[in-house]
Amino acid sequence: MKEFINESLKNPEYWREIYRIIAPGLINTLYMVFFSSLISVIVGSVVGILLYITKKDNLLPNPFINSVMGTIVNIGRSVPFVILMIAVFPLARFIVGTSIGSTASIVPLTVAAIPFVARMTETSLNELDKGVIEASVSMGANEAEIITKVMLPEAAPSIVSGITITIINIIGYSAMAGTIGGGGLGDVSVRYGYQRSRTDILIYSVIIMIIMVQIIQCIGNFISKRLDKR
Amino acid sequence: MEKEKAVVIKNLYKSYGEGANKIEALKNINIEINKGEIYGIIGLSGAGKSSLVRCINLLETPDSGSVIIKGKDITKISMSELRKERKNIGMIFQHFNLLMNSTVYDNIAFPLRLVRTPKEDIEKRVTELLEIVGLSDKRNVYPAQLSGGQKQRVGIARAIATNPDIIMCDEATSALDPETTKSILELIKEINRRLKVTVIVITHEMEVIKAICDRVTMLEEGRVVESGGITDIYIEPKTETAKKFFKAIDTKLDNKVYKKALEEPGRVIKAVFKGESSTDPYISNMIKRFDVEAAILLGNIQSMENMLVGTLVLRINGKDTEGAINYLRENDILVEVLK
Numbered sequence: 001m002k003e004f005i006n007e008s009l010k011n012p013e014y015w016r017e018i019y020r021i022i023a024p025g026l027i028n029t030l031y032m033v034f035f036s037s038l039i040s041v042i043v044g045s046v047v048g049i050l051l052y053i054t055k056k057d058n059l060l061p062n063p064f065i066n067s068v069m070g071t072i073v074n075i076g077r078s079v080p081f082v083i084l085m086i087a088v089f090p091l092a093r094f095i096v097g098t099s100i101g102s103t104a105s106i107v108p109l110t111v112a113a114i115p116f117v118a119r120m121t122e123t124s125l126n127e128l129d130k131g132v133i134e135a136s137v138s139m140g141a142n143e144a145e146i147i148t149k150v151m152l153p154e155a156a157p158s159i160v161s162g163i164t165i166t167i168i169n170i171i172g173y174s175a176m177a178g179t180i181g182g183g184g185l186g187d188v189s190v191r192y193g194y195q196r197s198r199t200d201i202l203i204y205s206v207i208i209m210i211i212m213v214q215i216i217q218c219i220g221n222f223i224s225k226r227l228d229k230r
Numbered sequence: 231m232e233k234e235k236a237v238v239i240k241n242l243y244k245s246y247g248e249g250a251n252k253i254e255a256l257k258n259i260n261i262e263i264n265k266g267e268i269y270g271i272i273g274l275s276g277a278g279k280s281s282l283v284r285c286i287n288l289l290e291t292p293d294s295g296s297v298i299i300k301g302k303d304i305t306k307i308s309m310s311e312l313r314k315e316r317k318n319i320g321m322i323f324q325h326f327n328l329l330m331n332s333t334v335y336d337n338i339a340f341p342l343r344l345v346r347t348p349k350e351d352i353e354k355r356v357t358e359l360l361e362i363v364g365l366s367d368k369r370n371v372y373p374a375q376l377s378g379g380q381k382q383r384v385g386i387a388r389a390i391a392t393n394p395d396i397i398m399c400d401e402a403t404s405a406l407d408p409e410t411t412k413s414i415l416e417l418i419k420e421i422n423r424r425l426k427v428t429v430i431v432i433t434h435e436m437e438v439i440k441a442i443c444d445r446v447t448m449l450e451e452g453r454v455v456e457s458g459g460i461t462d463i464y465i466e467p468k469t470e471t472a473k474k475f476f477k478a479i480d481t482k483l484d485n486k487v488y489k490k491a492l493e494e495p496g497r498v499i500k501a502v503f504k505g506e507s508s509t510d511p512y513i514s515n516m517i518k519r520f521d522v523e524a525a526i527l528l529g530n531i532q533s534m535e536n537m538l539v540g541t542l543v544l545r546i547n548g549k550d551t552e553g554a555i556n557y558l559r560e561n562d563i564l565v566e567v568l569k
Binding site for chain 2 (some may be wrong): 049129134135136137138139140141142145149150153154156179227229230
């Protein structure tokens, strides 16, 4: 066995095969993660900001909008991803025309990540010093100016940390999506690693995902640190 | 008439909460602040001074009453007009409230950017402001790298950046050590003089009031208990609150030593010397002329509005004590006969 492994590791044909299997999976994973992160960060941040400013005693207090949005976000966060994924199949079909493949997976990934990003953003904003906001109100800033020039820059380091965690979560979820026809490294691991007992491919997939997570965490930490001047 | 005042507060009420939890923070406040003066509002914590200052720029909406700035009742204007009005009122905070992720430069430029000042003008103005507050070398530093006093200087530069008519200091020196407090107060006073800006100072420290204020209002439990020029209040306090705040000599009258001294023969008087009279030798003249002896029981000298006010509690013994007392009164010395 050992000899067999040694032999195959030296065999360029073996590596070509691995590359042929893994590379499309990796590209699909990156594709899913990139677009679902992008959309969920944009939408989720807006929802998070709204959750924060509609709170009592905040910029635009509105208990109705606040509780409705809060409830939706909570529901979104409490549904397990596997179930959510199946539940949004019709939505995926409606938006991208199919419920299988990487493009279709972007839909459930995004839907799952939006409430997560929203809460993360809200938590980051909660940490803000109310005094700075009061100071900007006293200087005659309007709501839009306070959000863009005060709240977001002041909470940026914390928001970036939240986004990092979100992306890492999406990587994990994307693997799960892969198991039910979503494509990507999760799909590769299941089809080759599990169904065809290709443990080597399973291991390579996992290693690649670990590296991806490490890189993203490092980049996130770096940016967050650069933004934090406290 | 009201147009000549910087701020007029009329019949102002403010409460928080509802029903049984309702707290009346401000009750029928009436204050007139003149243009160009430094006006103090003093009170213990919970007296309502923070609420009051926040009602002046409507960070808090009063229940009723009006706040008239330059003849305009700002409780009756639209939100966009109010924003414009707020740009005319700079504010300095106890905890500085600076943007921690922005440089000193950007913090000071913030109010200028809000009014869409052209870039070159911002550059010029911020440089000028940094010079006024003495932080030219800290231009590109972040607030976290500054000391408390330096942070407050940034706060001051930011407050005066748009050349407001009024600046409000909300416990601006309460988080600072005495030495720094002194320098910040000097800076505020200098700005008041140079820019002819009206300054409203909110504090719980009498030292701050004495150091820079022309006039003062004392708040207690949401009410104005006393208002007026600070020397007037010091010399003739009408309320216990005022006496306590000024640490007036009256509060020391129940001192044991003093009480014992009272039992001895002679008249006991409290004499207040202010301005000119504080430097002339009236006491020794009195002793010589009326052939009396004078023992000093209590004494204290305070400097206010660049004027010295001395208070002495004296026991006078001798031939013509009445004459002696009248002599002091004739010379503009405030005499109160205690015994």
